[in-house]
Amino acid sequence: MLYGEEYSSHLFRFPGGSEGGKYKKVKNDAKTLLAQNNIAYMNWNSLTNDSVGKPTYESIVSELKKTSSGKQNIVVLMHDTGAKQLTVDTLSEIIQYLKSQGYTFKNFYDIMY
Numbered sequence: 001m002l003y004g005e006e007y008s009s010h011l012f013r014f015p016g017g018s019e020g021g022k023y024k025k026v027k028n029d030a031k032t033l034l035a036q037n038n039i040a041y042m043n044w045n046s047l048t049n050d051s052v053g054k055p056t057y058e059s060i061v062s063e064l065k066k067t068s069s070g071k072q073n074i075v076v077l078m079h080d081t082g083a084k085q086l087t088v089d090t091l092s093e094i095i096q097y098l099k100s101q102g103y104t105f106k107n108f109y110d111i112m113y
Helices: 024-036 055-070 085-100 108-112
Strands: none
Touching: 024 085
């Protein structure tokens, strides 16, 4: 184990988001369990659709621009599997774009506490 047996990030992301869907009750039960164990959960409010269909460089950047528009704070959903090289390739442009829109980048722990 990389971080040791005692490591815990105290942060969880629900696959598919924390709200609704066919697993609504399970998600609600999980929220209670997470709270009991001092684990926060975070949802995204901006995305690139890098896992939908066959995205292109342009579609990833365009979706990010569309879904981040007008929001004061954003959490962007992007995937980092080996099959997502295109996601990695867009990062430089996405970071430059977000900085040009006045966004700054922070660690989750900076915004959680």
